[in-house]
Amino acid sequence: MHVNRAAKLTAVPGGLSPQALALACCGMLVASQVFAADWPAESKNWFERGPGGGLSILLVVLWWLWIPLWAGCSSWVAKDMGRWNLSATVWPMAMTFPFFLAAVIAWWIPSAIAGLAIMGVAWAVPTFTYVFVRNGRAPNHEKVLTPGHILDCAADALRPMGIKIKRPPKEVKDSLPEVQLADADGTPMMANSEDEAQAAQDAAGLLSIAIAARSMKLMVERNAATATVRQLVDGVWSTPRKPAAQGVFASKKDEEWENVPAPTPKAAAGAVAALERVCRIDVQGKKSRRQGKCVALSDGKKIPLSLEVASSDALERAVVSLQLPIKPLTTITELGVSEKVAEKLQTLLSYDRGLIVLAAAASNGLPTTFDVVVNAADRMVRDFASLEDAHDPPIEIQNVKRCTWDAAGGISPLDALTQAMRSYPQGIVTRDLSDPELAKRLVEMAASDQLVIVSVPATDAIDAVAQLLKLGVSREALSHAVVGVLAGRLLRRLCPRCREAFATPPDLAAKLRVPVERVPQLWRASPIGCRLCRGLGYASRTGIFELAGGENFSKAILKGDRKLLSQAAVKDGMRPLGVAALDMVLAGETSLEERQRVLQKS
Ligand SMILES: [Zn+2]
Numbered sequence: 001m002h003v004n005r006a007a008k009l010t011a012v013p014g015g016l017s018p019q020a021l022a023l024a025c026c027g028m029l030v031a032s033q034v035f036a037a038d039w040p041a042e043s044k045n046w047f048e049r050g051p052g053g054g055l056s057i058l059l060v061v062l063w064w065l066w067i068p069l070w071a072g073c074s075s076w077v078a079k080d081m082g083r084w085n086l087s088a089t090v091w092p093m094a095m096t097f098p099f100f101l102a103a104v105i106a107w108w109i110p111s112a113i114a115g116l117a118i119m120g121v122a123w124a125v126p127t128f129t130y131v132f133v134r135n136g137r138a139p140n141h142e143k144v145l146t147p148g149h150i151l152d153c154a155a156d157a158l159r160p161m162g163i164k165i166k167r168p169p170k171e172v173k174d175s176l177p178e179v180q181l182a183d184a185d186g187t188p189m190m191a192n193s194e195d196e197a198q199a200a201q202d203a204a205g206l207l208s209i210a211i212a213a214r215s216m217k218l219m220v221e222r223n224a225a226t227a228t229v230r231q232l233v234d235g236v237w238s239t240p241r242k243p244a245a246q247g248v249f250a251s252k253k254d255e256e257w258e259n260v261p262a263p264t265p266k267a268a269a270g271a272v273a274a275l276e277r278v279c280r281i282d283v284q285g286k287k288s289r290r291q292g293k294c295v296a297l298s299d300g301k302k303i304p305l306s307l308e309v310a311s312s313d314a315l316e317r318a319v320v321s322l323q324l325p326i327k328p329l330t331t332i333t334e335l336g337v338s339e340k341v342a343e344k345l346q347t348l349l350s351y352d353r354g355l356i357v358l359a360a361a362a363s364n365g366l367p368t369t370f371d372v373v374v375n376a377a378d379r380m381v382r383d384f385a386s387l388e389d390a391h392d393p394p395i396e397i398q399n400v401k402r403c404t405w406d407a408a409g410g411i412s413p414l415d416a417l418t419q420a421m422r423s424y425p426q427g428i429v430t431r432d433l434s435d436p437e438l439a440k441r442l443v444e445m446a447a448s449d450q451l452v453i454v455s456v457p458a459t460d461a462i463d464a465v466a467q468l469l470k471l472g473v474s475r476e477a478l479s480h481a482v483v484g485v486l487a488g489r490l491l492r493r494l495c496p497r498c499r500e501a502f503a504t505p506p507d508l509a510a511k512l513r514v515p516v517e518r519v520p521q522l523w524r525a526s527p528i529g530c531r532l533c534r535g536l537g538y539a540s541r542t543g544i545f546e547l548a549g550g551e552n553f554s555k556a557i558l559k560g561d562r563k564l565l566s567q568a569a570v571k572d573g574m575r576p577l578g579v580a581a582l583d584m585v586l587a588g589e590t591s592l593e594e595r596q597r598v599l600q601k602s
Contacts (some may be wrong), residue, residue, distance in 0.1 A: 257535025
């Protein structure tokens with residue numbers, strides 16, 4: 001872990017700049033000398049003041065040497081204090097004013113040596129007090145001025161001169177976020193008894209591990225005899241992991257992660273009860289299905305949680321969904337679409353007419369793909385209308401007019417389309433197309449003179465065609481309308497820090513039809529893991545995509561079965577999902593196991 005070091009001059013928050021103060025301080029002193037009635041003669045004695053208060057050059061130089069030392073320390077304190085939640089008023093004041101006063105006194109008191117000593121004390125007392133206080137709050141590896149830290153600094157300083165000091169490996173503690181349960185408004189939960197406090201702590205502990213691992217869901221299941229905890233990370237359920245050796249890693253070699261032991265049924269029941277309490281779920285009624293909302297306060301951030309509990313006499317299952325902040329994707333290539341496919345898709349989006357279908361299986365990022373692709377269309381120049389269910393409106397896309405249907409209120413999707421057409425849009429978009437009448441009408445319009453973008457839950461591009469045909473769309477209309485079908489899946493990326501290389505087995509290379517010389521080694525997930533992936537072996541996700549569309553594909557829709565359609569799409573230049581995934585394997589970005597897992601999902 002990187003350790004903060006002193007001596008970089010930056011501004012102190014709140015307008016107190018050490019440089020400015022140092023300048024003001026010196027300026028005042030120089031001015032006071034210049035305007036003094038008699039300019040004191042320079043002292044010939046090195047350590048005593050001369051007649052009229054004059055100083056020797058040595059003493060003046062020593063006085064000036066205190067200034068950068070003090071300025072550097074104040075600046076470091078200003079930067080450092082925020083990390084340990086120390087007062088932003090007290091510490092800058094303590095660092096500045098005693099020293100300022102001492103500097104003025106030092107210039108004027110009879111003994112110059114005493115003056116310099118006073119400056120030293122005014123610098124040292126606040127600085128070391130600060131170090132003492134902040135070290136009390138910092139973990140071991142971030143403490144400063146400890147023997148280890150001083151050795152580190154010395155080694156860093158000597159290295160450029162070619163001198164190497166051997167240092168023991170740094171111990172890095174695994175730090176989990178501190179989690180506190182709070183109700184939906186964010187008010188922290190108060191425990192009424194020791195048991196309740198323990199239960200809340202157990203629940204917070206599970207959430208802490210889940211949050212650190214970027215889990216979207218946490219599941220606690222128990223019967224009378226056993227309990228299990230699982231978490232959903234990047235679309236895969238797994239057992240929570242923890243560092244094997246008390247969470248302290250002396251070196252990369254020592255880093256070993258293992259499954260967190262399952263809680264006892266009693267502890268699991270307590271943790272779920274604590275969550276139900278904070279969600280204000282009425283457990284008296286003992287409904288078999290209960291749900292509620294609360295918040296996890298994690299290192300000062302509010303993470304909304306929703307809890308669903310299903311229980312029978314023998315079994316209780318609680319699922320917590322965590323709304324972790326995610327970085328929104330904005331461009332097509334950020335989704336994982338290759339440059340070539342992105343270029344082709346961008347061309348399709350500029351057409352005046354035609355049907356663009358976006359497809360993905362459930363929880364494979366279809367809403368995100370849809371938003372990003374519609375955003376990439378030139379909706380600022382052309383008018384787009386979005387057809388949406390009034391009861392399930394998605395996130396609004398800028399400059400796209402919304403027209404809603406409301407089944408309960410007697411407004412059908414076709415009515416919404418009619419309403420949209422009144423403003424003569426140049427593009428129509430709708431998600432999760434499932435209404436047969438709307439599907440038929442949109443495809444007809446796309447075949448004649450309208451650009452239509454729809455999303456369809458489907459496993460791949462060929463399946464998307466099958467899904468549209470299932471909705472009753474005619475083959476002829478679809479064949480005329482389709483300009484492109486973009487289908488994608490989410491694939492986990494190997495942790496770049498702990499992935500393991502292995503020699504490519506020749507028979508595997510033959511099966512994959514790649515020469516062994518080209519890919520001498522492949523990579524797999526480490527079973528041990530590291531702190532980057534939190535013991536999981538995979539550290540992030542990306543999309544893989546296939547784009548079907550072209551003359552052969554359109555012709556094949558007229559008569560084609562799955563195999564024929566697939567061949568036609570490849571003839572038109574589609575790189576199927578399997579090939580896209582294989583590229584990732586060969587590049588060491590993912591494992592063969594992950595490729596297989598993702599491709600099986602159909
Ligand atoms: Zn790792």
